[in-house]
Amino acid sequence: MLRSLLTVSALELRTRVRDRTALIIAIIVPVAMATLFGVALGGDDPPLRATIGMVDLDGGEFPAGVRREVLASTELEGVLTLRDLPGREQAQSALDAGDIGAAIIFPAGFSDSVGAGEGGQVGVLTSADTPLAGVVANAVVDRISSLVRARTLAVRASLDAGVPAAEVKEFVERNGAAGPALTLENDPMAGGRVDLSVYYGAGMAALFAFFVVGASFRGLLIERKQGTLDRMRAGPIHGWVPIAGKAVVGFVLAMVSVCVTWASSVLIFGSTWGDPVAVFTLLLAHVLAATAITMLVASRARTDAQADGVIMVISFVAAFFGGSLVPLYTLPDLLQQIALFTPNAWTTTGLTGLAGSGAGLASVALPIGVLCAIAAAAFGLAATGFRKGLLG
Amino acid sequence: MTNALTCANLSKSYGGVAAVRDVGFTIAPGEAYGLLGPNGAGKTTTISMLVGLLKPDAGTVVVGGADLSADPMAAKAKIGYVPQEIALYPDLTGRENLRFFCRLFGLPRREVRGRVAEVLDMVGLADRADAKLDTYSGGMKRRINIGAALLHRPELLILDEPTVGVDPQSRKSILDGLERLVADGMALLYTSHYMEEVERICHRVAIIDHGSIVAEGTRHELVELVGGADRIELTLDGDVETALAKLRGLGGVTEAVRTAAGSIRLIAEGGRYLLPSVISTVDGIAAVTAVEVVEPDLEATFLHLTGSTLRD
Numbered sequence: 001m002l003r004s005l006l007t008v009s010a011l012e013l014r015t016r017v018r019d020r021t022a023l024i025i026a027i028i029v030p031v032a033m034a035t036l037f038g039v040a041l042g043g044d045d046p047p048l049r050a051t052i053g054m055v056d057l058d059g060g061e062f063p064a065g066v067r068r069e070v071l072a073s074t075e076l077e078g079v080l081t082l083r084d085l086p087g088r089e090q091a092q093s094a095l096d097a098g099d100i101g102a103a104i105i106f107p108a109g110f111s112d113s114v115g116a117g118e119g120g121q122v123g124v125l126t127s128a129d130t131p132l133a134g135v136v137a138n139a140v141v142d143r144i145s146s147l148v149r150a151r152t153l154a155v156r157a158s159l160d161a162g163v164p165a166a167e168v169k170e171f172v173e174r175n176g177a178a179g180p181a182l183t184l185e186n187d188p189m190a191g192g193r194v195d196l197s198v199y200y201g202a203g204m205a206a207l208f209a210f211f212v213v214g215a216s217f218r219g220l221l222i223e224r225k226q227g228t229l230d231r232m233r234a235g236p237i238h239g240w241v242p243i244a245g246k247a248v249v250g251f252v253l254a255m256v257s258v259c260v261t262w263a264s265s266v267l268i269f270g271s272t273w274g275d276p277v278a279v280f281t282l283l284l285a286h287v288l289a290a291t292a293i294t295m296l297v298a299s300r301a302r303t304d305a306q307a308d309g310v311i312m313v314i315s316f317v318a319a320f321f322g323g324s325l326v327p328l329y330t331l332p333d334l335l336q337q338i339a340l341f342t343p344n345a346w347t348t349t350g351l352t353g354l355a356g357s358g359a360g361l362a363s364v365a366l367p368i369g370v371l372c373a374i375a376a377a378a379f380g381l382a383a384t385g386f387r388k389g390l391l392g
Numbered sequence: 393m394t395n396a397l398t399c400a401n402l403s404k405s406y407g408g409v410a411a412v413r414d415v416g417f418t419i420a421p422g423e424a425y426g427l428l429g430p431n432g433a434g435k436t437t438t439i440s441m442l443v444g445l446l447k448p449d450a451g452t453v454v455v456g457g458a459d460l461s462a463d464p465m466a467a468k469a470k471i472g473y474v475p476q477e478i479a480l481y482p483d484l485t486g487r488e489n490l491r492f493f494c495r496l497f498g499l500p501r502r503e504v505r506g507r508v509a510e511v512l513d514m515v516g517l518a519d520r521a522d523a524k525l526d527t528y529s530g531g532m533k534r535r536i537n538i539g540a541a542l543l544h545r546p547e548l549l550i551l552d553e554p555t556v557g558v559d560p561q562s563r564k565s566i567l568d569g570l571e572r573l574v575a576d577g578m579a580l581l582y583t584s585h586y587m588e589e590v591e592r593i594c595h596r597v598a599i600i601d602h603g604s605i606v607a608e609g610t611r612h613e614l615v616e617l618v619g620g621a622d623r624i625e626l627t628l629d630g631d632v633e634t635a636l637a638k639l640r641g642l643g644g645v646t647e648a649v650r651t652a653a654g655s656i657r658l659i660a661e662g663g664r665y666l667l668p669s670v671i672s673t674v675d676g677i678a679a680v681t682a683v684e685v686v687e688p689d690l691e692a693t694f695l696h697l698t699g700s701t702l703r704d
């Protein structure tokens with residue numbers, strides 16, 4: 001029986017290798033797409049240089065703190081440059097001209113207002129052309145905001161406790177109730193950098209796995225049309241042999257496709273996807289789920305053209321809702337909930353998680369478990385579908 | 393001696409419409425058995441149940457002693473199935489196609505090459521073996537389609553209308569080949585709506601119509617059913633419908649049908665003596681342009697039993 005299965009697989013593999021389009025879809029397109037996305041959105045080699053505009057209408061301690069920190073940080077040296085600009089309009093036109101990647105605006109009286117316990121708002125200008133500079137600027141502002149919140153709270157508490165308004169600022173600073181001093185590190189940038197190239201690599205791998213494995217099941221339906229499937233089934237072999245023989249090839253080719261996408265992301269961008277064992281296992285679970293889902297489609301489809309269309313739609317829907325095309329966190333909450341039903345979401349989240357941390361296999365146990373559960377459910381439905389249809 | 397095939401009470405319906413009703417017959421080892429019936433009679437449906445492609449609603453199939461539902465592997469190993477349509481890979485060569493099915497059906501590795509060459513010889517395609525199938529002519533495709541069913545040396549070859557759409561020369565070569573196989577001891581189940589083929593090849597014939605077997609026997613036995621009647625084929629020029637109605641009323645005529653635009657087929661007791669009255673009956677209604685009196689054959693039997701023709 002194993003020999004029969006290998007015979008089916010050998011013919012399928014030969015057909016697929018002879019078919020240039022199939023090869024292109026399996027290998028070249030995902031790598032090209034991941035590279036394109038990576039270059040457009042996540043390029044980091046040579047290392048990122050961001051110039052951030054600084055509009056200081058305040059002249060107080062906060063903008064001074066930012067300047068001091070950027071100058072003092074050895075990690076940010078040569079990476080992050082501040083450029084002083086006189087006002088919001090000048091910052092906007094510098095941003096539009098591409099001279100700066102983002103801008104931070106301190107409004108007049110900001111430091112005083114915070115010192116008086118009244119809080120304050122720092123403005124940020126970003127541009128879609130330079131998302132990473134935007135990430136950095138927002139990270140800086142986040143730091144300032146948490147500092148402002150801590151300071152505001154401390155001032156309010158002191159005022160309530162009866163410290164005179166004129167002395168409260170000094171009182172708070174003397175007692176160290178202002179929270180940590182403003183510090184900047186380059187980790188938000190590192191995070192942004194890893195995320196985007198790995199993110200799109202993972203997304204493309206997850207998407208194309210469906211197409212690659214789907215092509216083998218399409219082949220199964222073509223065999224039904226051309227009668228060779230019936231000829232096989234009339235012979236002394238088990239009815240599952242043709243299906244399993246095709247599935248094995250689809251699975252292996254999809255694994256090759258995702259691994260090539262992974263390898264090229266590492267080689268082209270020098271990105272780190274994290275622990276190789278964990279990445280490989282996660283990709284394996286994803287391809288298993290994609291195999292089961294496309295098998296389910298084939299088990300219910302009437303023609304190869306219908307299966308082709310349905311697999312195409314399912315692949316793109318799963319890719320979209322699963323965050324393979326647009327980052328998940330940019331989607332509304334409801335859609336993020338729907339994402340949990342797609343293998344792509346679990347795979348992409350799992351992979352970006354691995355890339356961002358030094359964690360191993362144990363950290364992706366949940367996504368792997370969910371992917372296997374999706375695969376098991378789809379395989380079960382496919383089996384009943386085949387029994388009622390193709391093998392009925 | 394175990395029969396090459398025993399099937400009984402086979403039934404299958406599609407959405408409440410019966411395609412096959414209570415069909416059963418046996419084929420002895422080495423016997424050539426014909427299933428003769430018009431399009432839609434249920435031949436393909438019957439065969440699909442015999443080769444395990446279609447689950448019968450009811451009935452049993454035993455192939456050379458092996459029950460198809462209890463031991464499908466053993467039963468299928470004894471059957472060679474020739475589908476109605478060409479069921480091979482168009483972008484592989486003839487040899488590659490045969491090699492694939494040899495391996496798939498578990499022929500020992502060292503036998504594959506020899507067996508493929510043997511079968512290519514049998515179907516007369518040795519010289520075109522290394523050309524892609526889609527460069528073959530219709531007749532060549534039909535021949536390799538049969539060859540692919542012979543690879544594992546089945547005891548029973550089941551063919552579903554293997555000569556449909558084939559030129560006369562290829563048809564002759566296919567029928568010659570099948571006769572050789574039968575002479576070598578292979579049992580055959582041959583379905584067709586061509587009476588002449590079934591008459592030529594088969595030892596016994598079942599006539600199937602609307603899903604049921606209406607008669608079974610040797611050619612001689614089946615023709616006996618018509619009695620001493622002859623078949624008369626008339627070709628007319630004129631009002632064929634009125635002529636047909638008149639002829640139905642003529643004494644001695646048991647069946648009368650229209651077979652083509654200007655053609656009428658009659659079954660008539662002592663037909664050759666009735667000819668003058670047949671011609672005078674249509675006189676003035678239509679001109680007789682051709683007339684043929686045929687001794688009883690399966691076509692006549694079919695008409696006698698079902699009141700319709702094998703081909704429409």
Ligand SMILES: Nc1ncnc2c1ncn2[C@@H]1O[C@H](COP(=O)(O)OP(=O)(O)O)[C@@H](O)[C@H]1O
Nearest residue numbers: 406410411429430431432433434435436437438
């Ligand atoms: N898959 C099917 N679904 C519905 N009806 C079918 C199907 N296959 C065959 N039939 C019907 O069953 C009858 C027998 O068909 P078939 O066995 O193909 O006849 P034959 O091979 O003698 O021409 C026909 O009336 C046909 O329309």
Ligand SMILES: [Mg+2]
Nearest residue numbers: 435436476553
């Ligand atoms: Mg048929």
